[in-house]
Amino acid sequence: MTTFISGISVVCFAASYLVALVCEASRPLFRSGLRGAVLVGFAAAGFLAHTLFLGWRAATEPAVPLSSAFDWYLLAAWLLAGGYLWLLAANPRTQVGLFVLPVVLGLVGAAELSSRAPFPQSPATQVWGAIHGSFNLAASVAVAGGAVAGLMWLIQAMRLARKRSPAQGLRLPSLERLADVSGRAASIAAWTGAAGFVSGLVLNAVNRRSGLLETVPWNDPVVLRMALVVAWLVVAAAIGRALARRPQAARVGAWLSLVSLGLLAASMLWGILGTTRHGVPPTHAATAREAAP
């Protein structure tokens, strides 16, 4: 059993999600009695393999479990994949997977490009590091979930405005449900994003006081881009709240959620390709490639 679990690789669950995505994409094209079973089978198998992979890493890594950029991206993908499976079970006829699975696969791809080395840790900063990472994870998942709901809202609204029956072709949830999810996700993203940023500042201060780990300067690219993203998330949530009683609220909210995802994706890409002192051991801090999201 141990050999089997240790043999699971990123390719195993990424390929399963890809097959599930192909099944989802083929749903409006033709009917098949077999496809539903294949879709659920591959999505569930992918999620199981994903879970076992993360479990194995958490159990075998010498550092704090799942504390590398690689793990962080895979955790975000795992949360979204879990949400997708839940939606698939609750509303098997809607094609949410067509929108969620590309994000899941994108996060798995980002993980592959990221460092597997754990972030530097000391006993004094472990708790703040975990809080910082968890809030950022929650914010990122909320942004992705909100953007998926927002995109689906725009497509559904376009079809309804063109008087095309929503029962034809692509099956999506109702505008009411999508607007609700998108709005809630915007609020969650703003709160958790802000909490993640503040906890990052606290973590930095603790590091500075303990002198065990190198601190991240204010002008570090990670600090700047995270500040920008968090500021945007707060502004987007505020705009959404301000427009709550206007008929345009849902449409504006949908567009805002897409901009949020765009900003977050750009920030992550910058994180993967740029240089930083965030999340790297002191000796390599100046030149190492940025590992943090």
Add this chain to the structure above:
Amino acid sequence: MTLAFVGGTHRTVPLALRERLAFSAEQAAEALARFRDRFPGRELVLLSTCNRVELYAAGERETVPPPAEQLVSFLAECRGIEAALLAPLLARESDEAVVRHLFSVASGLDSMVLGEPQILAQVKQAWALAQRSDTSGPLTGGLFQAALRTAKRVASETALGRERLSIPSVAVADFARGVFERFDDKRVLLVGAGKMAHETLRYLREAGARDVVVVNRTAERADRLAARLDARPGRFADLIAELAAADLVVSTTGASEPVVTAELFARAEAGRAGRPLVVLDLAVPRDFDPAIGTRPGVWLYSIDDLGAACEANRKSRQREMPAALAIVEEEARRFMGDLHHRSTAPVIERLRAGWSETGDAELERLFRRLPSLDEAARAEIRQAFERYAAKMLHPPLESLRNESRAGPPHGLLDALKRLFDLKE
């Protein structure tokens, strides 16, 4: 002939005659009892709906089903109609054509509204009645079971019955459901008392709508309608306030000018607090100014919009026909293969019995010559003989099964009878 069919549908029998031909459940039970007495040993299922009356008869060997003309006379006699009047209007089929026809009927391919699902329940009821009346046996049992399986496959493997075809059902189940997740917390406003309002409200009630307000220019009519529809009457003078409070409007007045102009709606819009509004304008001419549909958060559908969606759904169903017919064909072939194979059963039985008798006689002789064999050894030898017989018989029986798929294997059956000297 094993299966026989006689029947008339909306395509062949005029409505006036169809009304006389239709059976109530009691009349159908009486007819089945009469059939059982007149044609003992034969099977019959009677399917009677508002669009069709059909007899499916079955029997084999000594009890072949009655000829089509006898079935026509029987049907005419049951309904008190002259057989000569009925005969030219009824279709007659036998064997494989019966199977195809029933499978198509059960799948909704022969219905007036293509792919309608009610026919499946009616087919089930007809078979259940035949079972209760003791006129359904192994042949019709197998046939109807296969028909239900075919209908299930057509429903699950094609989109034939998926899209809705009536304007009220498309309005509610497709468009309104595309906007709203639930209806139990929504206010529905009925403006006017047109026929389609009732039907639309029925779908809305099924979807969970509880809070319904009826508004009409004539207050008494609104009161009467509200009482009939279990709704709340509203005053036409309060239309702006009602529009502000509503989430979904169904409008079916007979007014010659728009009842809700863009200016009037703008006054209502102020009180809506940004909530989305679905307007199903089912009136001709339209009750809502089309410009209202361009307002943010308003989803306005006229009867033409909904009609176009219905037509698209109808075309979509038509596109599924080849796939549905392929399933019917596949299942019909499968059923006929089983039926033909079933006809080989007596020959197979005689063949097995012949081998078994010869084997038993040889074993007896062997055991007499070897009295020292204990019971375990005898059992082993007996098993070896049985295995040998089964293996020797397998190829001819498999050939028989394969041949059955293409049609009744008369040639092979005759060859087997002659080769193994099988007596009738």
